[in-house]
Amino acid sequence: MTTRCLLLLLVVSSVSLPAMQTSGRDASAAGSQAAPENTCPWLSVGSVAKALGGDVDVAATGSAEDGTCRFSRRDAAMDTLEIAVGGNAPPGCPAGSVKLVGIGNEAARCHLTAARGEMAEMVSGRVRDLNFTLILRGQKRDAKPQDPQSDALERLAEQVAGNLF
Helix, strand or coil, X not given: CHHHHHHHHHHHHHHHHHHHHHHHXXXXXXXXXXXXXXXXXXXXXXXXXXXXCCCEEEEEEXXXXXXXXXXXXXXXXXXXXEEEEECCCCCCCCCXXXXXXXXXEEEEEEECCCCCCEEEEEEEEEECCEEEEEEEEEECCXXXXXXXXXXXXXXXXXXXXXXXX
């Protein structure tokens, strides 16, 4: 009797396990057409979506030590975050830019010249032998004493630098 119960339990579990795995994959694939969050090796889609204030698409090229990622907000095409990592010296902020402490080595933040009606900020720095640059672009917003997007850019730069260690 016990042997029959164990055998029945084994047969039922071996049949239902592959069915559950298949249906889980089908459900997740059908329910979301977003790229996997691991597409960019230095930053997750969720972190960038929170910083940009909406769902984002990502395009990544290269490897974990040399490549780029570009995140674009789906409902606001001007809102983007570009990340470049590699051994070559990236375009840096000019002398006199805001120095950032605790974000890799030699990190600085500056405003970039942007098209009319657009703002652009950059953080560049280094972790060991790898240089990194983050460029946040978007629509100009009313100036606030503490711009949440500036803080978001620094938080994202901290995450990128942390993932390069």
